[in-house]
Amino acid sequence: METRRLQLLVELSRLGSMRAVAEATATTTSTVSQQLAVLAREMGAALIEPHGRRVRLTPAGRRLAEHAVTILGAVEAAHLDLAPGAEPNGTLRTAGFATAIRAHLLPLVTELATSHPGVHLLVREHEPAEALELLAADETDLALTYDYNLAPATFEPAVRATALWTAPWGLGVPAWDAADGGTTVEVFARFAAHDWIVNSRNTADETVIRTLASMAGFTPRITHRADNLDLVQGMITAGLGVGLLPAALGTVPNVRLIPLTAPDVVLRAYAVARHGRLNWPPLALITDLLTERSTRPDTGAPPGGRQGDGRS
Known part of the structure; x- marks a missing residue:
């Protein structure tokens, strides 16, 4: 089975239209339609159906999209597992709220310069919904988000959220x-x-x-x-x-x-990453360091919240 076609199906389930999938994958609407038609023939089941001027996934299409998330994650994990060398090395893209960046992520920059000089962090300040959108679009590797106990967040099946501090x-x-x-x-x-x-x-x-x-x-x-x-x-x-x-x-x-x-x-803070990348050495390293730092008595729980000196 061609994993590229599975990726298009997952994108359709996420974005809701052929045109949006084409734009997100830098291809054409016609190509997306053709590839999904081939996938439907391979599976022996209709995967999409007309819905007004657009299309939507059939029950079989939704089910296959769920399987596709697991399949694509496993394929990506296999690639990472076979990468030469286990030493963390590379650039990790992070997006998160300001308190998490300022109080927990930035202190790691100094530590990494000595302990893992091959790991570099790119930092973008974003609120949770923004950071999770970047994660879904593969524009960041790690999202630092928060919710409240009385307003719990719902995370997509394709990601794993690691609890940090409260x-x-x-x-x-x-x-x-x-x-x-x-x-x-x-x-x-x-x-x-x-x-x-x-x-x-x-x-x-x-x-x-x-x-x-x-x-x-x-x-x-x-x-x-x-x-x-x-x-x-x-x-x-x-x-x-x-x-x-x-x-x-x-x-x-x-x-x-x-x-x-x-x-x-x-307020509850999380480190969120896609399943297929959880074992990527730089991502695993930073997630472990953030988790460990969140439990240190000398750092404590940050004020947590907005922009600047505030909530995020």
């Missing part, structure tokens, strides 16, 4: 507001009439806020969005609203942090 979050409010104590739901109920500030590049914290507000019996009035936690604190100081902040983040004088418990609000 970091508790609280509610940032104006320092002059006397409200304090109680469960998370009670805290949220006291701020039901306030405006709320959420991330401008990621929806996870908005999901957390909406979930907890629903438990407290109200719909939050989300009016402001910011990617930088310094800016979020400035908005809170200016009286524009309240928002989630990392518990480990030092607040400015006019902002205070109310702990959130029962339920807790916890």
Whole structure:
């Protein structure tokens, strides 16, 4: 079986149209259609069917696409396994949120210069959804992402997520507001009439806020969005609203942090890679180093979150 045809089927299941597959694979729509027709004849089953002006996978096509992910991963793993030499060597492309890069990835650059000088890191700052899109498009080798315990991420079958660290979050409010104590739901109920500030590049914290507000019996009035936690604190100081902040983040004088418990609000960080590359020596090395660094008592859990000095 020609693995190239399987790759086209996987891309169709991911992108949803022949034209998008052709653009992603630098070929033509006609070639994509012809190759999938050959694959259908090889399998003895219809793999696609008309759907309006487009096409969609048949049940057999969806099933084969699931198998194809495993097959392609195994083929790629075989190539990597047969590569000469086991010493990590090469350029590892990484995409991730700023806290992970700043607090955990950048310190490894100094370590690698001494321990593994043949490994080089290329770094791009991106929010989780952006980083995972780059991973799916093979534009990065490692994605550093996060979710929240109350807004868990769903990872595609083609990737594996390795848990790194966790970091508790609280509610940032104006320092002059006397409200304090109680469960998370009670805290949220006291701020039901306030405006709320959420991330401008990621929806996870908005999901957390909406979930907890629903438990407290109200719909939050989300009016402001910011990617930088310094800016979020400035908005809170200016009286524009309240928002989630990392518990480990030092607040400015006019902002205070109310702990959130029962339920807790916890950010969870991950290192995500495609199955076919998990054993590639540079990727395995960096993943192991990140995992080990996340458990060191001297590094602890970073503030975690947005851009700059903030959430990501």
